[in-house]
Amino acid sequence: MRKNIIVVFVASILVLSFVSAIWPFDSGMTGNVVKDNTAIDDSNLIACSDSDGGIFSENYGEVVAKNLIGRATTYADRCYSKKYLKEFYCNNKTGKKAAKRIRCEGECRDGACVVPDPTCSEVSSGVVRDEYKKTYRSGCYDDNGRRRANGKNYREYSCDGTNVIVTETECSTKCSHTKGCWGDCQEVSDTENDKDVPGEVILDGVSFKDTCNAQGTSVIQYACGTGSRTGYKRKIGPTPCGRNRECVTDANGIGYCRDKFVSSGSGETITTTLESLQEAVDDLLQQIAELEARITALESA
Numbered sequence: 001m002r003k004n005i006i007v008v009f010v011a012s013i014l015v016l017s018f019v020s021a022i023w024p025f026d027s028g029m030t031g032n033v034v035k036d037n038t039a040i041d042d043s044n045l046i047a048c049s050d051s052d053g054g055i056f057s058e059n060y061g062e063v064v065a066k067n068l069i070g071r072a073t074t075y076a077d078r079c080y081s082k083k084y085l086k087e088f089y090c091n092n093k094t095g096k097k098a099a100k101r102i103r104c105e106g107e108c109r110d111g112a113c114v115v116p117d118p119t120c121s122e123v124s125s126g127v128v129r130d131e132y133k134k135t136y137r138s139g140c141y142d143d144n145g146r147r148r149a150n151g152k153n154y155r156e157y158s159c160d161g162t163n164v165i166v167t168e169t170e171c172s173t174k175c176s177h178t179k180g181c182w183g184d185c186q187e188v189s190d191t192e193n194d195k196d197v198p199g200e201v202i203l204d205g206v207s208f209k210d211t212c213n214a215q216g217t218s219v220i221q222y223a224c225g226t227g228s229r230t231g232y233k234r235k236i237g238p239t240p241c242g243r244n245r246e247c248v249t250d251a252n253g254i255g256y257c258r259d260k261f262v263s264s265g266s267g268e269t270i271t272t273t274l275e276s277l278q279e280a281v282d283d284l285l286q287q288i289a290e291l292e293a294r295i296t297a298l299e300s301a
Contacts, residue, residue, distance in 0.1 A: 036102055040092055048090035048097050052077075055089050057102045057113040063088040065097040075099075079108035105132055120159035126178075128157045130164050140175035141168075147177075154180045156235070160214050172204040181206075182231040185224035189254075195219050195239050198254035203233045212247035212255040213238050219247045219255050 040054035052061030063075045075088040075097060084101060085108045091098045104113035119131040126138030140151035154175050156167045173183035183204045190199025190210070199210040201222040208222040218238035225232040241247050241257035249255050 034089075034100060036087075040089055042090040042092060045090055045092060045095050047095055050088070050090045055087055055100060055102075057085055057087055057104065058115060060111040061088065063090060063097050077111040079111060082107045082109075084108060085111070085113055118162045120162055120164045122159055126157065128159050128164055136164055136166070138180075139177035140171075149177065151175055156180065163214075169203075169206055176232075179225075179229060179232045181233070182225075182229075185231055185233055187224050190221070193221055193223050193236060195221065195237075195241065195257045198250050198252070198256045199223070200252075200254055201233050208233055209252070209254045210256060212249060216247050217241060219257050 038055045047066040052059040087100045106116045116131040136157040138156045141153045142148045142151040154169045171181035186202045188200040190197040201208045210221045221236040
């Protein structure tokens with residue numbers, strides 16, 4: 001009888017040790033609908049606490065889970081590879097630790113997803129790529145955002161410094177991947193495509209105005225195509241304004257290039273540095289002429 005009691009006691013100890021070792025039970029890589037950037041309140045949980053307060057892939061965190069006898073184990077967020085993160089968190093419904101596999105948009109580093117700095121590079125004409133190596137292609141798109149030959153929305157992708165810029169136009173007639181919307185194209189102004197003159201193109205009732213780049217150093221112009229491209233708008237530039245010049249917009253929001261030394265105010269153009277310099281030169285020439293006249297008069301006397 002005593003032997004049986006000892007056996008039962010030893011068996012109970014072994015079971016308790018086993019349960020204590022694995023409790024709270026690790027749910028492994030969950031397939032639930034808990035999303036990234038979700039705050040989880042674990043203040044009322046006894047056996048689980050999370051240093052980053054939930055599921056935040058961009059923050060490194062550690063989960064401390066306690067077993068039945070109060071022994072604590074730390075589970076740190078860690079990277080599976082450069083793209084995948086194992087994010088530990090506390091399940092506030094079960095009171096146990098859990099883990100979620102997250103694919104990083106950038107790369108996984110030191111137990112967190114690292115978001116890269118924004119970049120934009122032109123791969124080819126009408127094709128750009130962002131910091132995540134995602135490629136954007138200009139062309140015709142349907143209402144669901146899919147690139148289709150029969151799409152009625154023309155998207156034009158370009159780079160503006162480090163940002164991907166997209167301009168979308170609803171084509172009233174036809175759309176071409178390589179030529180864009182085409183139909184009735186009219187050049188309202190700047191028919192010579194002079195970068196120093198504000199220009200505007202109307203294509204099927206939609207206005208396309210010359211614009212400045214983000215740095216204000218170049219102008220992007222629009223014009224109507226000719227020959228085989230009749231009925232299409234075409235994009236010119238960005239065209240640099242040149243040294244000591246800048247790109248500005250007029251009262252109608254149309255961009256054009258001008259000298260940096262020219263500023264507008266109260267409806268009149270006021271020249272500053274250039275005008276002052278010209279006045280100084282004129283004064284100097286006048287003084288020289290007066291001196292020459294005096295010298296001539298002295299010589300005659």
